[in-house]
Amino acid sequence: MTKIAVKVDDLTVAYNYKPVLWDIDLEIPEGVLMAIVGPNGAGKSTLIKSILGILKPIAGSVSIYGKPYEKQRQLVAYVPQKGSVDWDFPTTALDVVMMGTYGSLGWIKRPRQKEKKAALEALEKVGMLAFKNRQISQLSGGQQQRIFLARALVQNASIYFMDEPFQGVDATTEIAIINILKELRKAGKTVIVVHHDLQTVPEYFDWVTFLNVKKIATGPVKDIFNDDNLTKTYGINYKVSIQK
């Protein structure tokens, strides 16, 4: 039996007493490349942020390989939405990637040669080594997203959470990113992606979770990615052509 990488029990999250996630139960098996899909305001980002302890749920619990997140930080990497940071911040691409090493360093300790080397390797993996000294505002949207991916790669985690990594990136970058994600899965990592483009779900992912405040369904794409679940999630008669 495959191990459960992430387990969410009875999770309820509210903003100002208005629930945005209601009683979510979710088990994500190790080694899947999973899309979280659902309409705007379905709580997709909220789910990830609650699992990572960035938001405090009003009920329920989360475990990573059977233990609370606080004890398993080293196993988890997170790619926030690109728009969540100020790209005019005075720093370089390399420096942003180095931030991925801060977690393993802990408080006060500074990154050294070892961390720098790891960051350069991650930059190379996403094809951004040539831009390492570029100020981050001078990168294109796709390049910025690659930097964010490199920052997650440098954490060398077991589970990767990504919040809309394909938003506002060009086609070349999208392909480059999905190839890296597929490589991660091949290496036995678990990758969880908030995703918007339903057309590409069967092509990119092998596991999917339908979410709209409540969990609609979760499981292998080939079994549950169908018009029935799409309609339940998006509330209208939803039809996509699914390549089986």
Add this chain to the structure above:
Amino acid sequence: MNSAQIEIQLIASLVAIACAIPGTFLVLRKMAMISDAISHSILPGIVIGFFITQDLNSPILILFAAFTGIITVVLVEYIQKTGLVKEDTAIGLVFPALFSIGVILIAKNANDVHLDVDAVLLGELAFAPFDRLLISGIDVGPKALWIIGVILLITISLLFAFFKELKISTFDAGLAASLGFSPAIIHYGLMSVASVTTVGAFDAVGAILVVALMITPAATAYLLTTDLKKMLALAITFGVLSAISGYWFAHWLDASIAGSITTMLGLLFLIVYLFAPSKGVIAVMYREKQQRIEVSLLTFLLHLKNHNELEERHVNHLREHINWQKVRAKTVLELALKNNMIMVDNNIVSLTEKGDTFTSKAIDYIITNEDAQIEDMKDDFFLFRG
């Protein structure tokens, strides 16, 4: 220079450094106005601390005042969180309320002491050397110098210890939280340092200059660099430069030192704002002009590439056809000629081999790199220009 003059400049410089450090992070966190709020709302803290200690330079008084600074931040955040008003409104509600409590407390109970509203707002650096610190009867220097010196030492130690944490939580609070660096702890840590620094600097330079010293050097530095460490170093340099030049400006004018330092800060910002190499107003205007010409050049070359008909490539026709003014058409034509990208034969313009390759390459570049701006092509343009 006599010793009092040196002491005043030293105090002003240390205050400038102590303010520039938290100020840099406040500017990057888009929280410049919170320093204004803190500088005003610590007043009741100072007054209450003074009632208890009866000593304007007591460390307890500084702690009291810093505590009111933190209360300000908490109140602002609390009001903002209700979602009923925006952050700037919340700031505007909180600090006048706290400040006015301080003003009333002074008026009612502290009329006979040095604490008066003028001194609070503007400070009086000129008197700082008269208030000496005596240790077992020996004069070790002005009290203000020691207070700000200690605060600066603490600030610098904290900066060195938590530089990485400050950077990550300022740039990406979500990532910081997921990695276990509580953004709340760092936020309130920074607010505490800003509050303590404000109190320490306040007696010497007053509430208004404290804000100027926190925000202006950082804002000036922000225009000049894309590196956080350099931004800190530049902010400190600008602060000290303004402190010293401001002192001599005041000396020359026989005016308020605090006012003169603030004037210098403003002048420095203005100069950088105009002349900064890449973000300055003039640089931006120049770049936009260059870009306009380069885009025009490319449009022109593309037109030549797309049209083989002679009438489309006649010099006079081009001008009407692409709908450019005479001057612009002439500039572009000359630029293209100068770079051997076109040749003119009997008033018929055609692309040279070089021009043809360049146009294909440039178009290729724009198409394959969708979101790269035209600016990214500058290397190419300058390269071809020779």
